[in-house]
Amino acid sequence: MKLDSKIPEGRLEDKWRNYQIKAQLINPANKKKLNVIVVGSGLSGAGAAATLAELGYDVQCFCYQDSARRAHSVAAQGGINAAKNYQHDGDSVWRMFYDTLKGGDFRSREANTYRLAELSAPLIDHFVQQGVPFAREYGGVLVNRSFGGVQVQRTFYARGQTGQQLLLAAYSQLYKMIRAKKVKMFPRSEMIDLVVIDGKAKGIIVRDLVTGELKRYVADAIVLATGGYSRVFRLSTLAIGCNGSAIWKAHKRGAFFAAPSFTQIHPTALPQTSEAQSKLTLMSESLRNDGRIWVPKKKEDIRKANDIPEKERDYYLERRYPSFGNLAPRDIASRAAKERIDAGYGVGRLKNAVYLDFRHAIDKLGIQTIKDRYENLFGMYKKITGIDAYKEPMQISPAAHFSMGGLWVDYELMTTIPGLYAVGECNFSDHGANRLGANSLLQASIDGYFILPNTINNYLAGALEEDIPTTDHIEFEKAEKEVRVIIDRVLNINGTKTVDHFHRELGKVMWQECAMSRNKKGLEKAILQIKTLKDEFWSDVKVTGSGNELNTELEKALRLADFMEMGILMCTDALEREESCGAHFREEFQTEDGEAVRVDENYSYVSAWEYDEGDFKLHKEELEFEFVQPSVRSYK
Amino acid sequence: MAVNKLFFRKTIIAGTGLFLCLFLIVHLSANWILLLPEETARELYNSYATTLRENLFIKSISYILYAFIVLHVIYALLITIHNRKAKPQKYVVNHFLQNSTWTSQNMGLIGTMILLFIVVHLANFWVRVKLGMGEIIELDAIGNLDVYEVTFSLFHNIYYVIFYTILMIPLGLHLNHGLKSAFKTLGFYHKKGLRISAKVSLIYAVIISIGFGVIPFFVYLK
Amino acid sequence: MKVTFKIWRQENRNTKGAIKEYKVDGLTEDMSFLEALDHLNELLVLKNEKVIAYEYDCREGICGQCGVFINGRAHGPHDNITTCQLHMRSFKDGDTIVVEPWRAASFPVLKDLIVDRSAFDRIMEQGGYITAKTGTAPEANAILIPKEVSDSAMDVAACIGCGACVATCKNASAALFASAKINHLNNLPQGHPEAHKRVQEMTYQMELEGFGSCSFTGACEVECPEGISITNIAEMYAKYTKAKLFG
Numbered sequence A: 001m002k003l004d005s006k007i008p009e010g011r012l013e014d015k016w017r018n019y020q021i022k023a024q025l026i027n028p029a030n031k032k033k034l035n036v037i038v039v040g041s042g043l044s045g046a047g048a049a050a051t052l053a054e055l056g057y058d059v060q061c062f063c064y065q066d067s068a069r070r071a072h073s074v075a076a077q078g079g080i081n082a083a084k085n086y087q088h089d090g091d092s093v094w095r096m097f098y099d100t101l102k103g104g105d106f107r108s109r110e111a112n113t114y115r116l117a118e119l120s121a122p123l124i125d126h127f128v129q130q131g132v133p134f135a136r137e138y139g140g141v142l143v144n145r146s147f148g149g150v151q152v153q154r155t156f157y158a159r160g161q162t163g164q165q166l167l168l169a170a171y172s173q174l175y176k177m178i179r180a181k182k183v184k185m186f187p188r189s190e191m192i193d194l195v196v197i198d199g200k201a202k203g204i205i206v207r208d209l210v211t212g213e214l215k216r217y218v219a220d221a222i223v224l225a226t227g228g229y230s231r232v233f234r235l236s237t238l239a240i241g242c243n244g245s246a247i248w249k250a251h252k253r254g255a256f257f258a259a260p261s262f263t264q265i266h267p268t269a270l271p272q273t274s275e276a277q278s279k280l281t282l283m284s285e286s287l288r289n290d291g292r293i294w295v296p297k298k299k300e301d302i303r304k305a306n307d308i309p310e311k312e313r314d315y316y317l318e319r320r321y322p323s324f325g326n327l328a329p330r331d332i333a334s335r336a337a338k339e340r341i342d343a344g345y346g347v348g349r350l351k352n353a354v355y356l357d358f359r360h361a362i363d364k365l366g367i368q369t370i371k372d373r374y375e376n377l378f379g380m381y382k383k384i385t386g387i388d389a390y391k392e393p394m395q396i397s398p399a400a401h402f403s404m405g406g407l408w409v410d411y412e413l414m415t416t417i418p419g420l421y422a423v424g425e426c427n428f429s430d431h432g433a434n435r436l437g438a439n440s441l442l443q444a445s446i447d448g449y450f451i452l453p454n455t456i457n458n459y460l461a462g463a464l465e466e467d468i469p470t471t472d473h474i475e476f477e478k479a480e481k482e483v484r485v486i487i488d489r490v491l492n493i494n495g496t497k498t499v500d501h502f503h504r505e506l507g508k509v510m511w512q513e514c515a516m517s518r519n520k521k522g523l524e525k526a527i528l529q530i531k532t533l534k535d536e537f538w539s540d541v542k543v544t545g546s547g548n549e550l551n552t553e554l555e556k557a558l559r560l561a562d563f564m565e566m567g568i569l570m571c572t573d574a575l576e577r578e579e580s581c582g583a584h585f586r587e588e589f590q591t592e593d594g595e596a597v598r599v600d601e602n603y604s605y606v607s608a609w610e611y612d613e614g615d616f617k618l619h620k621e622e623l624e625f626e627f628v629q630p631s632v633r634s635y636k
Numbered sequence B: 001m002a003v004n005k006l007f008f009r010k011t012i013i014a015g016t017g018l019f020l021c022l023f024l025i026v027h028l029s030a031n032w033i034l035l036l037p038e039e040t041a042r043e044l045y046n047s048y049a050t051t052l053r054e055n056l057f058i059k060s061i062s063y064i065l066y067a068f069i070v071l072h073v074i075y076a077l078l079i080t081i082h083n084r085k086a087k088p089q090k091y092v093v094n095h096f097l098q099n100s101t102w103t104s105q106n107m108g109l110i111g112t113m114i115l116l117f118i119v120v121h122l123a124n125f126w127v128r129v130k131l132g133m134g135e136i137i138e139l140d141a142i143g144n145l146d147v148y149e150v151t152f153s154l155f156h157n158i159y160y161v162i163f164y165t166i167l168m169i170p171l172g173l174h175l176n177h178g179l180k181s182a183f184k185t186l187g188f189y190h191k192k193g194l195r196i197s198a199k200v201s202l203i204y205a206v207i208i209s210i211g212f213g214v215i216p217f218f219v220y221l222k
Numbered sequence C: 001m002k003v004t005f006k007i008w009r010q011e012n013r014n015t016k017g018a019i020k021e022y023k024v025d026g027l028t029e030d031m032s033f034l035e036a037l038d039h040l041n042e043l044l045v046l047k048n049e050k051v052i053a054y055e056y057d058c059r060e061g062i063c064g065q066c067g068v069f070i071n072g073r074a075h076g077p078h079d080n081i082t083t084c085q086l087h088m089r090s091f092k093d094g095d096t097i098v099v100e101p102w103r104a105a106s107f108p109v110l111k112d113l114i115v116d117r118s119a120f121d122r123i124m125e126q127g128g129y130i131t132a133k134t135g136t137a138p139e140a141n142a143i144l145i146p147k148e149v150s151d152s153a154m155d156v157a158a159c160i161g162c163g164a165c166v167a168t169c170k171n172a173s174a175a176l177f178a179s180a181k182i183n184h185l186n187n188l189p190q191g192h193p194e195a196h197k198r199v200q201e202m203t204y205q206m207e208l209e210g211f212g213s214c215s216f217t218g219a220c221e222v223e224c225p226e227g228i229s230i231t232n233i234a235e236m237y238a239k240y241t242k243a244k245l246f247g
């Protein structure tokens, strides 16, 4: 199968306009007859569902939480980027496009990335109109700040709760359309399988999480907006329920999975403190503006941080990256931390952290200034760790955070299954091999609000002529039966180990071999380990309770079963890509002083994997750079 | 749009409650006459009582007062019943004193105590003075009904003294929470203003409850 | 660390529940409260018992999905935090910890510690939004919003919809939750056109859902993880009256 990314003609600036001019329109009377399923109520899902409903389509929207308002977009703290150039500091759509493309280490499409930048400004207008209380100046205009590795101030924010405010705006809009009876909302409903009829996506199988009932839903088109899958590492900044099941099932039904191994590891999370730990909390990256990162120069140093004299401290980021220092981009900062920790210089009870020290900043700027800047973060730190960071350095550690990879989509956000779309974090589109801070709220939002509602017509116009199948269709029967078999199987193993046990094991393997730095031997070993783990899971897991009731243990088990298969694909992808780019760092491909070596001649493509009976087949979407020349990312 | 039943009831409770609070000020200042030496107190108090009974304006106010007490009680009852229904199952363990005051959690109970007080209080005075039931009340030197004497004899019964005094405690509690709460119910939300209103409520409640509470004792000791 | 949990177990909406006791060993102070329950659940699985159902998602205090009554307090012994932010170091070795679901007629128990809070969504549905279609917005800086207005809108917009206010309230009043959203939107210029309608419809729905009335006990603002002030309820009343009189 040849991958057609459907990039429109013309100059970069004109592509989206050209696309829209040529796109098909559907008249309002006909839109009413068309039915769209949106799985996910995060920024991308809620935005898409609300906007499609406003346009006149009938929408059914699903989420696994008890309310649409809890999708994990809610957790984003830092902000959202937009090329408004309000600060008059030389920002422009082009510059934002370039920063994003370069930030992603030239592993994304020019046209998509440009569109991301282009649509960012109207998105801010949109959210302000929806009542998002973005930070403002005394004069009443919007404020911006700078974020992660760019030189302009283009980030809009609402205190430390930007994601929450954007999501609540999308949720409000969704509920407005629910009231208008254009959207039907199904919370506590988890998509367990996709139904493909005659090669087209036509329905989903959903498990009602309260009653355990399996239900069938049919539609003319299906939109997946199920967010990131970094919970495959178990310990991550994601919510406990975040899963890859929906996209994984879609993958198994024919949707290609692009760049599955591109995972962003965030450098400033709180370290794991016990085996029982369930998640890692993110501490805003802004802390790196004033905090200095260090580890002791002596291995296994057991002294308290404050007892270690200045000359026995290794400020390794400042040492290695004199010009960016503590502000080096996420992937670089994470990797450098891992390098020190692995070499035995880690601190904290489990020796898995590095210090983020504010003493110098406090001495220089005074404690009040630091309080003004970070009081809520220091408060949060204290809540979780019980430690007063004004007195001793914070302990931070890298954590799995964002999935750049996801279902392969074309310019229209359609996957390789006709009628199946993927929006938001669950697709692979704009971020390449590394995502810039504050760009993903943006991507999730514009996918849902602006792009999908304009591209889905092209497909739906054709669907008008077709008869919509009923849920009695044989494919529905088949899919539901398969799901039932899996559920029964999990419940009947009655083994000796808990689901969490297997998830912890999977997490350890993935974290060790498929996170910040990877190598051939490790990845090959990891694939074998996961396969063994998978076999063990299917013969020795124990899940109590039944399938016909609210059963949180069963939910976990089903998600984990998919994560294990996904883990294998992630390792396979990482193994295949013999270069270092963005967040993907292959130890074999580095310079003498440990910097990434990108191999454009061989790897300037997006890997898109086809599922093939437990195996995976690689397809390549070659990346063509018409308008910019890939350069080497250097932060020295 | 239909009126929100709960808001309506709450507004009535607050409005009537505030009026009752005003009434209490007037009532208390007049009753402090009882603290004066007997010679001056008796005549002054009796003529005041007469005015209360005969002045048309004050009479009409008193009807409003009765109506308001009834309204306040009825709506308080309704809202308390509704609120109980909204929380049919209680917690096995509930440490509500860590997040709120006992008073605020028990306004219904406290109100019922006050109601009991009001009933007894009306039986002691209103029934006798206004309805002329029970023992005949003599006239004083100027020819006013000797209400002072009614009070005087009542408060020489130690049980009544204790009853009247003790029940000023729930009144004080009710007023302390009720007054500041009424401001909020009526839509006053200025932050600093509310802090002041909380202080005013406390001072008001202390003055009213102690103010009334000392009267029986004083009279008893006369 | 060793504690005794006393936990409300209830099969489903239609059955009666009861407190059950579990002695749990092997906990550490660093564990979060929910991780301690996770640990207990693993033990239950190995003993072939059904796990205890409780809710959570983000586990960082922002999604609002977690929330149980712990030792007589909504979200546990501290003020202004969520259940997922509570750690075992807040308890002592040997403590007994009583865990109950949110109690309110409008929050029926679905199972064990899980309640149905969809009443909140239905309140939001009745006007917790600004009617503006995607694509119709004016330029963001065209309408200036003074910093104080925007900041105070943010104070209330921060509500995470956890339901602790209802849970702790003796009347199961949703006034704090509803007022937070009403004041957020009604105080912004974008929300003005629908202000009167919004306050009436949202509060009406609140009544239909069977929530109680506010007695200003103040418990809600102490338990609210976002520290939303109770003065918002007074402000909502003011807006309601204004809407009735002039709306």
Ligand SMILES: Cc1cc2nc3c(=O)[nH]c(=O)nc-3n(C[C@H](O)[C@H](O)[C@H](O)COP(=O)(O)OP(=O)(O)OC[C@H]3O[C@@H](n4cnc5c(N)ncnc54)[C@H](O)[C@@H]3O)c2cc1C
Pocket: A039, A040, A041, A042, A043, A044, A045, A062, A063, A064, A065, A068, A070, A071, A072, A073, A074, A075, A076, A077, A078, A079, A080, A081, A162, A163, A189, A190, A191, A192, A225, A226, A227, A228, A237, A238, A239, A242, A243, A245, A246, A282, A401, A402, A423, A424, A425, A426, A437, A438, A439, A440, A441, A442, A444
């Ligand atoms: C801690 C944290 C901080 C972040 N900070 C920032 C930031 O400052 N700036 C920035 O730009 N980005 C940030 N990000 C990234 C950004 O928040 C996400 O990429 C983005 O919000 C994803 O939105 P989404 O709509 O794709 O998915 P989500 O918001 O994750 O929504 C997924 C939806 O899918 C549903 N779902 C999932 N699986 C199923 C299933 N099987 N069946 C049914 N429904 C399902 C869920 O219920 C949910 O409704 C952060 C991410 C994290 C984790």
Ligand code: HEM
Pocket: B010, B013, B014, B015, B016, B017, B018, B020, B021, B024, B072, B073, B076, B077, B079, B080, B107, B108, B109, B110, B111, B112, B114, B115, B118, B174, B175, B177, B178, B179, B181, B182, B183, B185, B186, C214, C215, C216
């Ligand atoms: C001197 C007599 C009384 C005065 C001055 C008074 C005053 C008040 C005031 C000011 C309030 C506050 C209203 C609000 O919260 O907005 C109030 C509330 C209340 N009153 Fe009274 N009151 C009196 C007698 C009573 C009686 C006799 C009852 C008997 C049942 C009662 C029951 C209540 C209750 C239950 C409330 C609280 C309602 C709620 O839960 O919010 N009160 N009162």
Ligand code: SF4
Pocket: C158, C159, C160, C161, C162, C163, C164, C165, C166, C176, C177, C180, C220, C223, C224, C225, C226, C227, C228
């Ligand atoms: S007002 Fe506070 S306590 Fe109530 S739902 Fe919102 S965040 Fe939770």
Ligand code: FES
Pocket: C055, C056, C057, C058, C059, C060, C061, C062, C063, C064, C065, C066, C067, C082, C083, C084, C085
């Ligand atoms: S789990 Fe999200 S707030 Fe506690």
